C-alpha cells in the first residue's frame with residue numbers, strides 16, 4: 225500500500241511492540257483494558273479499577289473529554305475526571321488511558337496518563353495526529369466510523385511521520401447497513417491491518433456492538449483473529465451510567481469474561497493472565513510465557529544495537545572500545561542480577577559478547593562510511 229513508509233510491514237523490521245511502563249502491547253501477552261465510557265466520580269473509578277485489576281487487566285480506561293454525537297449529551301468532567309482516573313489507576317497499580325479531542329485536551333492529559341487515545345471521530349483530524357506525533361506517549365488510534373483500512377493506516381502514518389513511533393491501532397466497528405448492532409465489528413480488519421502494518425492492533429467490541437450481550441463472544445473472536453488486546457467498557461452500575469450503559473459490562477461479567485480469555489489466548493499461542501486461568505501452569509502455557517520473554521529480549525537487544533550504532537557514529541575509529549564504560553555497565557548489571565537473584569555469572573558471560581558485537585558493529589559501520597566517502601570523492605573509473 226502506497227505511502228506506508230513507516231507504518232508498513234517490512235521483512236527486516238517485523239512486527240513491533242509498544243512498551244509502556246512495564247506493559248508490552250503487541251507481544252505474546254494479550255493486554256486487557258477496561259473501564260467506563262465516561263469518568264463520573266471518584267468512587268465509580270475506584271470500583272472500576274478494582275474490577276480491572278481483579279480481571280487481570282493492565283490498563284484502566286475512562287473518558288474525560290467526550291466527543292458526543294449530540295451537543296446536549298454529557299461532554300465529560302475534564303480535569304476533575306482526569307484526577308479521578310489517574311488516582312484510581314494508581315491505587316490498583318494499573319496504567320491509564322483517556323481520549324483527547326484537540327490540542328488543549330492533549331496538553332492537559334499528556335503528562336498525567338500513560339496512553340492517549342484518539343477516537344474514531346478524530347481519526348482524520350490531521351492537525352491532532354501531527355500533535356500526537358510530537359509527544360512521547362503511546363497513542364491508541366481508533367479506526368474512524370467509515371474509514372477504510374488504508375485511511376486508518378495512513379492516519380497512523382501521520383503520527384509516525386511526526387516522530388512518535390508508539391502507535392496502537394484499534395478496530396472499533398464500522399458503519400454498515402446493518403442496524404442490529406451499533407456498528408459492525410470488522411474482525412477481518414485485524415488480519416488485514418497486521419498483514420499491511422507492523423503496528424499492534426487491539427479491538428474495542430463495546431463500541432462495535434453497542435450491546436453487552438455480544439461483548440463476550442466478540443472479545444474471544446477478536447483474540448482468535450490475532451488482536452493484541454481488548455478495550456472493553458465496564459461500569460460498576462451500567463443502569464446509571466451517563467453514557468454507553470447498554471454496552472457496558474457489569475463488573476462480574478467483566479471478570480467472568482477475563483477468566484474465559486486465557487483458553488482462547490492459549491489456542492492462538494498467546495497468553496492472558498487472568499486470576500482464574502493462569503493458576504494452571506501447564507507445560508504449554510509456561511513455554512508460551514518463555515517465548516514471550518525471549519521475543520522481548522531479542523527486541524531489546526536489537527534496540528540496544530541501534531543505539532550502539534549511533535554512539536559509534538560519534539567516535540573515532542581508534543577509540544571505539546571503551547573499557548572503563550564496559551566495566552561500569554558490568555558492575556551495575558552484576559549488582560542488579562544479584563538483587564534479582566539471577567546468577568551474576570550469567571551477566572559476566574553474556575555481556576562481553578554483547579560489547580564485542582557492538583564494537584565490531586561500530587567498526588564495520590565506520591569502515592563502510594569511510595569507503596562510501598572515498599568512493600564519492602574518487603569514483604572508480606573517475607580520474
Ligand SMILES: O=C(O)C(=O)C[C@]1(C(=O)O)C=C[C@@H](O)C=C1
Pocket residue numbers: 532535536544545546547549550553578579582583
Ligand atoms: O558507550 C559506548 O561508548 C559504546 O560504544 C557502547 C558500548 C556498549 O555496548 O554499551 C560498546 C562498546 C564500548 O566498548 C562500550 C560500550
